[in-house]
Amino acid sequence: MRLWPWLKRRSRENSELDEEIRFHLLQEAQLRIDRGEPPDAARRSALRDFGNVTLAAELTRQMWGWSALERAAQDLRFAARMMRRSPAFTAVALAALALGIGATTAMFSVVNAVLLRPLPFPDAGRLVMVWERPPEGGLTNVVQTQNFFDWRKRNRSFENIAALFRLPANLESEGDPVQVPGLRVTAGFFEILGTPPLLGRTIRPEDDVTGGPGVVVLSHGLWQRRFGSRQETIGRKMIVDGSAREVIGVMPPGFAFPAIPRVDLYLPMQIHPSEALLDGRNYSTVARLRRNTSLADAAADMRAVAAQTARERPDMNAKWSATVVPLLEQTVGDTRTTLLVLLGAVAFVLLIACANVSNLLLMRANARRREIAVRAALGAGRWRLFHQLAMESLLLALAGGFAGFLLAWWGVPAVRTLLPATFPRAGEIEVDRGVLAFTLLVSVACGLFFGIFPALQVDRGRLGEGLRAGGRYGSAAHRSLRNLLVVTEVSLAVLLVVGAGLMLRSFVLLHEVDPGFRPERLLTLRMMLFPQASSFAQLLERRAALVAGMLERIRALPQVESAASIHMLPLTGLQSGTWYYRADRPAPPPGDMSGGDVSVVSDDYFRTMGIPLLAGREFDLRDRRGSPHVALLNQAAARANFPGENPIGKRVKVTWSMGPEEVEIVGLAADIRHNALDATPEPCLFLPHAQQPSGFVSLVVRTRAQSLSAVSAVKEQIRAAAPHQGAQEIETMEDVVSASIARPRLDVAILGVFGLLALALAALGIYAVVSYSVEQRTREMGIRLALGAAPRSIRRMVLREGLLLALAGIGAGLAAALGLTRYLASLLYAIRPTDALVYAAVSAVLAAAIAGCFVPARRATRVDPAVVLREE
């Protein structure tokens, strides 16, 4: 149906009906005049005989069959007029709704992008990661090379499986070497994900063989930065890790392996088959399930395959198994819990906002009883009144939803920039059509929720009362409903404030954790060494020489106090480990191997980091290649391996860069928080970089002044010592520490905002209810004052009413908090969900409640008895 002709016909019909009824009344009046009645009386009795003209016209219009839409439009117009007529009410209700719906929408757009939407690959539900499962401690472990080969050959569950390994890549151009994040992948990686390249081709099986061609696939970002997005990039050579590689492909924008985002280039793995058996566990994997193969089937299949490899090579695999994790789950990780907690929190905020608006509407419905009674008397049916009130609620909800959507639209991109770099799928977070549909749904649901109470008050039986009482006194039922809503609001606010308080306290504790080293004035640079060497021994020698050369030059700088290196920097989430055992004991059987974390550090590392040395010495220039091999232990490792003994001078057998060898413990260092501030220190064995050099190197430089001011001087010395060596992620240790707790900081910020919002809304709710009740009881107050009541007692009476509501809400909120905050436990550090802090939180709510009651209480005492009594 076209709208315009419909409207024209509609308006003609309306005027014709009016004319028809007018004609009828005229005829009837004429009839009566002809019978001899006086004209005035005739007209009146004609009108009376006709009955309720509006109702009759309304009923007639209903017969036309298309009036439901028109009625809706009419009620909508009326609702808009009502909104304009009470701007204060409208503004408060809209603000509450916009904040509630806006926060919910923003939160949902994150949940939608991170948890609900499939990963951006074709048929992404079939993508999984396959891990080894260690005998104890943890569910997933990176995969040993030969095991990967066996899995690839023997599994019956996957269309294909690929190994991947994250490795920084050194790029040179115009004499300014840099390092960028790279990913080595076996052939099949791109096919498994299913994303075709933007340009050229991806890595094929013939590229992924030892001695195969030097090829590289670029990310879209690197292509833009390095090659200015030129089409003729394909076939060009670039120097990667010191050798020329041909660019064979460019991936489209947004392409990333979701569990390892921010990769700039992809290189073929080119595993040497002869090394596969000797390798340690290094690789992550990605696989695509065959159609009609379930996750459980694949897991069972992989357990069987792993059992076979364990039988074949017990020294490597005894008691190890395998496990299959969906790629989405792997990507999202523990962010799921956080997001669900935050979504729950924001739902409470929305609920509070709705209760608030419902309360406001109820109060206004009371004030409008007279209007509604008049409308009923003039012929509005009960359904019609209900309809009209529902329309008003709906309009309010949709307007609030629109404002909320705008808030989210502006807010979400801002929130995205605040997310820590490790936040999964951060780049995919957006306000899309799904989110818009969600907002619409939530708005309508809110409208129904807060509109239903006032609309249900339309009761024909009581409408007459409204006329008589002149709409002055609220009914008792109304009042208890309003009180119930306020108590609900307060209890939800208590719940949120307690939750936010717990998180805040947990975060403060986390922030104050002593990492075990002194992060101030400490500059860190991370790099991958890539010396060209003809043999493994030569490679190790050159790695050792490179670091020694760089450190020597950096230490000579006047602004540098000391400098050292560690292969994997603390609090970056990276660590390696290996097997070792006491040399004075027999080797444990395969599968019961003891071991732990390993850090490869240079001389002067502990002094530079400020880690106390508890016994013995740290590595120094005596510990060179060729000199007796040595090691240090941390306290946890000493406790685990030499309980009650002095470890200095003892020997352990360790498997590291070359087969098992004996090293002598020369020192004992204090524990530090290497893995995370909230993780207890793991046993760690320290090996000297000069004897066991690693390709991974992080330089730590203790400067005399502010550490970033030394960056260019340090880089210059690195250039001088190793002209082709780039570095990446140059930052202060304080930033590294801070970044390691970026997530809890974000959680606390978001939950804090929600808590404040909830508190403000609940205070507004109490304020509205109390001030309304004061207004309703103006006459009573006036009489009390006239009879000599002290203003103080009046104020106390009003305050008591508000406080009783607040107390009831706080009681209910505390009970709910005790029940619900245990879901926070996994997000909390070192405190239990029943922390004493809840009391502080509750007093904050109480203070807000009192503040909410104070203004109306003062107003109550200012009532002028004379004015009030005259009004009657």
Place this chain on the structure above:
Amino acid sequence: MAQPEPYQNRIELLQGTLDMLILRTLQWGPCHGHGIGLAIRASSADVLQVEHGSLYPALHRLRREGWIASEWKITQNKQRARYYRLTAKGRKRLAAEESRWDRMVAAIARVMRPA
């Protein structure tokens, strides 16, 4: 709200019978709403009194069903009025209603005055 005055010598119309009465009245020729009301009252010797307000919803409903049609005409007093007339479909409907009515009256009569 004021209670409606109690009906005295009038009989409230049975549900649905108003339609039939309107159709019946229009059998004599086109008429406007007011006229229809008068006619029903007159031909029932003032026993059946249609509340005027309820006449128009009924008229518009019948028109929507297609049993009657309407057009604007000028009355003898030179006033514009909407006249309703019976359609062919309406005639059929009236016949059906009449036979239904006859059956009902006979049935009620048998109940009330058993032979």
